[in-house]
Amino acid sequence: MIIDFHTHMFPDKIAKGTIDFLAGVCKMPPYTDGTYMGLKKETLESGVDLSVALPIVTKPAQFQSINTFASGYQEKPILSFGSIHPDSADYRAELRQIKDMGLKGIKLHPDYQEVYFNDIRYKRIVAYASELDLIISVHAGADPKCPNDIHCTPRMSAEVIWDTHPAKLVLAHMGGNEQWDDVEKYLVGKEVYFDTGVVLDKMSKEQFLRIVRAHGADKILFATDSPWSGQKEFLQIIQEMPLTEEERIKILGENAKKLLDFPITLC
Numbered sequence: 001m002i003i004d005f006h007t008h009m010f011p012d013k014i015a016k017g018t019i020d021f022l023a024g025v026c027k028m029p030p031y032t033d034g035t036y037m038g039l040k041k042e043t044l045e046s047g048v049d050l051s052v053a054l055p056i057v058t059k060p061a062q063f064q065s066i067n068t069f070a071s072g073y074q075e076k077p078i079l080s081f082g083s084i085h086p087d088s089a090d091y092r093a094e095l096r097q098i099k100d101m102g103l104k105g106i107k108l109h110p111d112y113q114e115v116y117f118n119d120i121r122y123k124r125i126v127a128y129a130s131e132l133d134l135i136i137s138v139h140a141g142a143d144p145k146c147p148n149d150i151h152c153t154p155r156m157s158a159e160v161i162w163d164t165h166p167a168k169l170v171l172a173h174m175g176g177n178e179q180w181d182d183v184e185k186y187l188v189g190k191e192v193y194f195d196t197g198v199v200l201d202k203m204s205k206e207q208f209l210r211i212v213r214a215h216g217a218d219k220i221l222f223a224t225d226s227p228w229s230g231q232k233e234f235l236q237i238i239q240e241m242p243l244t245e246e247e248r249i250k251i252l253g254e255n256a257k258k259l260l261d262f263p264i265t266l267c
Helices: 012-026 036-046 060-071 091-100 120-131 154-164 180-186 205-215 231-240 245-260
Strands: 003-007 050-053 078-080 105-108 135-138 169-171 193-195
Touching: 003 036, 003 245, 036 050, 036 078, 036 231, 050 245, 060 078, 060 091, 091 120, 105 120, 120 135, 120 154, 154 169, 154 180, 180 205, 231 245
Parallel strands: 003 050, 050 078, 105 135, 135 169, 169 193
Antiparallel strands: none
8 A cells, every 4th residue: 555644635615725825935846736636647547546735724724624624535546634823712622623524633733823843732732732632744854835944953853852841743854854964863763653755866875875774664654745756756765765574565555554554455
């Protein structure tokens, strides 16, 4: 089973405007139109079995609409997480609501939520989400929105891990986009997952393999950050990497399947 652990989609009525805006920020063309049908089409055509969609609540007032939308996509080929803002008036109640809606996890984006990841507000969310057995996916490292003001550095992530001991924390972009030397210094070997979203064609093959071997292939999750990288293209990169077959199987889906604790209907 091949699982893309980091993708994005938006409600049809805002997808075009959102994708156009983000394409301008990222300075790259998208691989899909940003809709559910666009992501579904790419997923099926690429040979990916399941895409995990990661919405982002950029202001507290969006909580209900975004999580209601996410709750409608809970079966193959798209499984959506929920999201919560660190300025939530009642983060415990909102996390319980996410859990009660049947969502497997949450997405946090410190740059777009404009809070540093080692802030107490995030630590409280990570700690309580972990109590609820929710997966916590976090944008880590540089982002085109504010490349000179990184809101989730490897050192910040190490502090959060030390203080909260999360069982299911996923740091996107191999632990910290464009900060992989610090990932090796502060994060490799800790109890945290890294996803490969948007970095497989950017970071050096040598450093990628070094992190996989030092951190453990059982803690690496295949991801594209679609629509900002192509699923077919990233699958080819992984297939061409000098990984062992066991490492490749773990990265492409086995690790994600265990982390998601799939019901049989999704397998």
